[in-house]
Amino acid sequence: MTVSAMPSPTPAPPARPSLDAPPDPALAVETRALWKSYRNPWTMRVTRGIEDLDLGVRRGEVVGYLGPNGAGKTTTIKILTGLHKATRGRAWLLGGRVEEPRSRRQLGFLPEQPYFYDYLSGIEYLELAGRLSGLGAHEAGGRAKQWLGRVGLGQDPRRILRKYSKGMLQRLGLAAALVHEPELLILDEPMSGLDPFGRRDVRELILEQRERGTTVMFSSHILPDVEMLCDRVAIVLKGRLERMATVGELMRGSGQRIEFRCAGRSLAALPTELAAVLTRNERPDETVFTLADATRQQEALAWLVSQHVEVLAVTPQRASLEQLFMATAEGRGTGDPERDARSA
Amino acid sequence: MNAVWLIARNTYREATRDRVLLGMTIAGVVAMLGTQILQPLALGQGDRLTVDLGLTIISMLGLLAVLMVGTSLVAKEIERRTIFNLLSRPLPRPLYLVGKWAGLSAALWTVSGLLGLALCALLTVKGLGARTPAVLEAVYLAGLELSVVTAIAVMCSALSTPVLSALYTLGFYCVGQWSGDLRQFATGAPGALGTLLRVIADLVPNLPVFNMRTLAAGGFTTAPLHLGLASGYAVLYIGCVLALAAAAFESRDFK
Amino acid sequence: MTLTVHQGRVLRMWALALTFGALAVSTAHVMWVTLPHPQPLEELSYYPSGRHLEPATLGHPETAADLAWLRAVQYYGAHRMSDNQFAAMEHVFEVLTSLAPGFVPAYEFGAFALAQEGRDFPAAERLMLRGLEANPASGVLAFQLGFLYYVRPGGRDLAHAAEYFEQAARQSDGPPQSLHFAAFARQNAGDLHVAYELWAEVARHSGNRYLREIADKEMGRIREALETGREELAVRRLTVPRVQMR
Numbered sequence: 010m011t012v013s014a015m016p017s018p019t020p021a022p023p024a025r026p027s028l029d030a031p032p033d034p035a036l037a038v039e040t041r042a043l044w045k046s047y048r049n050p051w052t053m054r055v056t057r058g059i060e061d062l063d064l065g066v067r068r069g070e071v072v073g074y075l076g077p078n079g080a081g082k083t084t085t086i087k088i089l090t091g092l093h094k095a096t097r098g099r100a101w102l103l104g105g106r107v108e109e110p111r112s113r114r115q116l117g118f119l120p121e122q123p124y125f126y127d128y129l130s131g132i133e134y135l136e137l138a139g140r141l142s143g144l145g146a147h148e149a150g151g152r153a154k155q156w157l158g159r160v161g162l163g164q165d166p167r168r169i170l171r172k173y174s175k176g177m178l179q180r181l182g183l184a185a186a187l188v189h190e191p192e193l194l195i196l197d198e199p200m201s202g203l204d205p206f207g208r209r210d211v212r213e214l215i216l217e218q219r220e221r222g223t224t225v226m227f228s229s230h231i232l233p234d235v236e237m238l239c240d241r242v243a244i245v246l247k248g249r250l251e252r253m254a255t256v257g258e259l260m261r262g263s264g265q266r267i268e269f270r271c272a273g274r275s276l277a278a279l280p281t282e283l284a285a286v287l288t289r290n291e292r293p294d295e296t297v298f299t300l301a302d303a304t305r306q307q308e309a310l311a312w313l314v315s316q317h318v319e320v321l322a323v324t325p326q327r328a329s330l331e332q333l334f335m336a337t338a339e340g341r342g343t344g345d346p347e348r349d350a351r352s353a
Numbered sequence: 354m355n356a357v358w359l360i361a362r363n364t365y366r367e368a369t370r371d372r373v374l375l376g377m378t379i380a381g382v383v384a385m386l387g388t389q390i391l392q393p394l395a396l397g398q399g400d401r402l403t404v405d406l407g408l409t410i411i412s413m414l415g416l417l418a419v420l421m422v423g424t425s426l427v428a429k430e431i432e433r434r435t436i437f438n439l440l441s442r443p444l445p446r447p448l449y450l451v452g453k454w455a456g457l458s459a460a461l462w463t464v465s466g467l468l469g470l471a472l473c474a475l476l477t478v479k480g481l482g483a484r485t486p487a488v489l490e491a492v493y494l495a496g497l498e499l500s501v502v503t504a505i506a507v508m509c510s511a512l513s514t515p516v517l518s519a520l521y522t523l524g525f526y527c528v529g530q531w532s533g534d535l536r537q538f539a540t541g542a543p544g545a546l547g548t549l550l551r552v553i554a555d556l557v558p559n560l561p562v563f564n565m566r567t568l569a570a571g572g573f574t575t576a577p578l579h580l581g582l583a584s585g586y587a588v589l590y591i592g593c594v595l596a597l598a599a600a601a602f603e604s605r606d607f608k
Numbered sequence: 609m610t611l612t613v614h615q616g617r618v619l620r621m622w623a624l625a626l627t628f629g630a631l632a633v634s635t636a637h638v639m640w641v642t643l644p645h646p647q648p649l650e651e652l653s654y655y656p657s658g659r660h661l662e663p664a665t666l667g668h669p670e671t672a673a674d675l676a677w678l679r680a681v682q683y684y685g686a687h688r689m690s691d692n693q694f695a696a697m698e699h700v701f702e703v704l705t706s707l708a709p710g711f712v713p714a715y716e717f718g719a720f721a722l723a724q725e726g727r728d729f730p731a732a733e734r735l736m737l738r739g740l741e742a743n744p745a746s747g748v749l750a751f752q753l754g755f756l757y758y759v760r761p762g763g764r765d766l767a768h769a770a771e772y773f774e775q776a777a778r779q780s781d782g783p784p785q786s787l788h789f790a791a792f793a794r795q796n797a798g799d800l801h802v803a804y805e806l807w808a809e810v811a812r813h814s815g816n817r818y819l820r821e822i823a824d825k826e827m828g829r830i831r832e833a834l835e836t837g838r839e840e841l842a843v844r845r846l847t848v849p850r851v852q853m854r
Contacts, residue, residue: 090441093606094614108613110443118441124433126363128370140359141442185438447621534679536640541685555633562639579643586635593628600621603614 025063032101037193037224038066038089043098045084045248058084059248062098066226068192071219073235074228075334076245082228083121085245086197090118103193114143117186121197123178127171131162131181134170135188142189149188156184161210175202183214194218196227200234212238232334244334266326267306269298272319280312295321356444357452364426364456373421374464377414381468384410385475400481401570407472408491408566411465415499416526418461423506424518426453431607440607447599454507454595458500465496484572490580491569497587498563502526504591505558508598511605528553529560558590673708680704680714684721697722698731705738715739716752724851729760747782750775751789758793759849766797766846774806788819795826796844803842804830 025041032039045058059081066072076082087093088100089107105112125134132153139149157163160180173181179202186194199215200208208231215225215238229235235242236256243253252259275296279287286302287309296318300309303325313320368374388406392399427450430436439449469492473485505525509518528535532554539550562583565575611619680700687694701718705711715736723732736753743749754772757765773790776782791806804827811823826842833842 087607090437092437092440094604106613108617110445112443113441114443116441118437120434120437120441122434123438124435125438126367126435128367129363137359137363138438138442141356141439141444143443182438534682537682538678541682555636559636559639562636562643576643582635582639582643586632586639589628589632589635593625593632596621596625596628600618600625603618603621 028099032104033065034104035067036065036101037068037103038064038072038101038195038226040064040085040089040100041098043085043088043100044096045081045088045093046096057248059088059245062245062248062250064243064250064253066224068224069219069222070240071215071225071238072227073239073242074226074245075232075235075242076228080245081248082245083197084248086118086195086228089195090116115192117189117191117194119182119186119194119196119199121201123182123185125170125178125181127169130167130169131157131173132166134181135184138185139188142191144189152188152190156188157181159187160184160214176204176207179203180207180210183211187214187218192223194223194225194227196225198229199227200229200231208234265303267300267303267309268322268324268326269300269309269313269320270322270324271296271298271313272321275316275318277316277318283309283312299326356448357455360439360444360449360452361455361459364453365459366456368422368457368460369463371422374418374460377418378464378467381410381414381464382471385468385472389475400479400484403475403479403481404472404484404488404572405566405570407468407475408488408495408569411468411472411492412495412498412566414468415461415465415495416502418464419457419499419502419506420519420522422460423457423503424510424522425515426457426507427510428513428515428518434607436607446602447595450507450511450595450598450602454500454504454591457507458503461499461503462496465492465499468492481572484569487565487569487572487574490574491565493580494563494565494583497583498560501558501560501563501587501590501594502529504594504598508594508601511598511602525557526560529558532557532559533561559586562586673704673711673714676700676704676707677711677714680718684717684725688725692725694721694726694728697726698728698735701735702738705735705742709739709742712739712743712746712748715749719752719756723756723759723761727761727851729756729762732756745779745781747776747779747786750779751783751786754786754789754793758789761849761851763848764846766793767799769793770797770799770802788814788823791823791826795830795842796846798839798843800830800834800839800842804834 026033028041040062043062043064044060047056047058048054049056062081062085064085074082074085084093088095089102091107091110091113095107100107102112103115107113129137132150135153135157136146136149139152140146144152154163154166157166160183162177162180162184170178170181179199183196183199186196194215196215199211203211212234215227218225239256241253241255242259244251272295274291275289279289283300283305286300286305288299288301290297290299298309298313300306306323310320310323385403385407388403389399391402391406427436430439436449440446469489472492473482473488476482476484476488502522502525506518506522509521512518513521535550535554535557539547539554541547542550562579565579568575680697683696683700684694697718701714701722704714705718708714715738719732719736719739722728722735726732733753733756736749736756739749740746740753750772754769754776757769757772770790770793773786773793777786777790787806788810791803791810794800794806795803807823807827807830811820811827814820814823830842833839
């Protein structure tokens with residue numbers, strides 16, 4: 010399937026506020042001109058992690074943070090969560106500068122492939138997590154029990170973490186991110202290591218948090234989940250924010266294709282005038298013609314009728330987020346039928 | 354400070370749930386009892402032997418614990434990325450380091466205290482209860498020494514790998530034991546060499562001040578001034594080392 | 609120049625470290641001045657013997673000996689500049705040389721310090737003899753022992769001096785002057801026949817023309833003394849060595 014890259018150019022962004030201007034109170038996460046670069050102490054070579062990143066996540070929304078490996082997603086997340094120091098620029102969490110530890114009081118963070126103290130039990134770890142986030146001893150104990158049960162680990166709260174499976178650890182990590190009921194959740198690959206049931210539970214948790222008014226920002230490689238959950242999607246490439254828009258805005262103008270399902274096998278040669286936009290896919294009992302340009306639907310249909318092809322169904326196909334993302338990342342539409350088949 | 358308490362408690366739990374310290378405590382008690390086998394060979398110096406070897410066992414096992422556990426305290430958390438779960442919370446990095454130090458120090462004090470009590474019990478059984486105050490003072494100073502070395506181990510662990518941390522810590526320990534000699538050499542050495550020796554003697558921990566094993570072997574207590582100055586010095590040196598560690602740790606990015 | 613939040617935090621930590629550090633250094637200085645601390649060598653003097661100390665060095669007696677040597681030198685210097693009392697010196701050198709029996713300079717330094725500043729010739733002699741026992745092929749030690757006997761305060765021991773000068777002359781690392789020192793010592797000890805042979809060796813083998821001339825001259829004197837029966841023609845009356853401490 011051919012998917013065009015970035016559709017129509019976005020309108021000019023509003024003027025960028027200065028670095029010293031106060032943060033926008035409507036935003037849960039805000040970065041301004043954020044840079045992160047690394048200097049090799051031996052070669053003195055500078056590698057850029059993120060460049061001039063202006064990111065804004067509104068309070069209460071769910072944002073998917075996408076990008077290929079090495080794009081700068083984890084770097085951004087680590088700066089926001091205090092694990093990295095930005096080289097330049099500013100970043101705020103819920104109005105607090107990320108350099109201040111108290112800005113993370115209402116933050117729940119799940120790192121990618123979380124590791125825990127394997128000598129602690131599940132309940133002990135959640136109590137520690139809750140207390141470090143400001144809960145009192147009694148409250149932390151109660152919440153720990155509650156969240157352990159909520160993520161499906163409540164049947165053996167005293168089990169040592171050394172004996173947890175990867176999926177159990179992932180769920181515990183989520184519970185640790187939520188135990189203090191934060192206003193902001195940042196999740197790095199929250200579906201990682203989970204089976205379909207686990208993923209479903211995580212999706213439900215995220216939706217639950219959205220209902221609660223929690224702001225959620227998560228990165229994921231499972232794009233159907235992003236498409237399903239997110240209000241907006243931010244795509245970062247080579248350290249720069251390429252695009253940030255709703256899923257609908259991203260899909261709009263990305264090009265629709267039309268699929269013609271036809272009975273039996275058709276040996277008709279594709280007409281020259283449609284060869285560039287029409288492809289054929291032979292299946293055992295049917296033939297599927299895919300038209301990349303929806304505006305030429307009538308023309309294609311007329312040709313099929315003229316070839317005495319029995320058309321069983323005409324179905325518009327919208328590009329998926331995954332296809333859009335891959336096209337964006339590659340910087341071009343693919344035009345390769347085999348590739349289209351894989352991505353369809 | 355609540356954060357320091359939480360980290361310290363967690364570290365204490367980690368250290369005490371680890372078999373290493375338990376094994377060392379048991380080994381220490383067994384070794385102390387084993388020194389009694391040497392009594393007939395000591396030609397009347399068995400009492401001195403008991404105290405000497407007992408106090409040395411406490412110091413050496415403590416040092417071993419610092420090298421085995423302390424030097425990987427922070428480095429292991431960074432390697433395994435368990436530190437992500439802590440520093441992404443409203444926990445200032447300096448307090449994290451202080452908590453780590455406090456937790457391990459508390460664990461080592463526990464071990465030293467238990468072994469010290471075991472030694473006192475042994476002396477009492479042998480009718481040497483009068484030496485108990487001297488032994489307790491020596492154990493107290495040994496605990497201070499371990500706390501100082503632990504601070505160095507935490508600093509090295511925050512900046513380097515476990516293996517290198519152990520080497521650096523051991524290096525500081527050895528040179529620290531010679532700080533008295535360095536000061537002595539500095540008084541007689543000419544010009545720049547004397548100054549350099551003096552600076553080194555000031556920078557490394559002054560560990561001989563925590564050593565009253567010789568006095569304790571003879572059953573002699575030390576002056577309150579000694580205990581007070583040693584305690585004050587330990588607090589100040591630990592504060593300096595942890596502050597340096599915090600300064601360097603602040604700039605660290607965690608991959 | 610405004611600092612970032614991070615820079616400010618780092619600076620504060622450095623300031624704290626420097627403050628604590630300065631106070632710690634001051635406390636250390638106060639402790640050094642106020643509290644008794646072991647003088648160099650005191651700790652070594654606790655050990656009954658170097659032989660018993662060796663197991664504690666865990667395979668590094670040489671290093672322990674080096675550290676003991678440093679302390680010994682400091683001890684000597686400190687007491688040489690103050691009270692000239694070296695009560696612990698013999699014991700410490702016994703410990704030191706037990707740890708490192710091949711440490712020749714330790715015997716040399718220790719023996720002369722004991723003999724002169726320590727005014728304890730028997731201790732010096734014992735140390736050197738121990739050194740020779742451990743290093744029988746050492747020409748340097750033999751020569752130094754010979755010299756020690758030669759300058760023995762209160763009365764030179766020329767017979768022993770000659771014996772050890774001769775021993776030194778037989779060793780490959782013996783100083784070149786060993787032979788004529790032996791000849792000189794024998795001659796003045798009254799052992800003229802042996803002295804003559806020794807001078808003959810010097811005359812035959814010395815590469816120094818001046819020494820050969822001296823050897824010839826001394827041989828002439830010995831011949832005359834033997835022929836006339838007047839020993840005083842060949843035997844000199846040497847001064848009695850004394851130790852003068854400045």
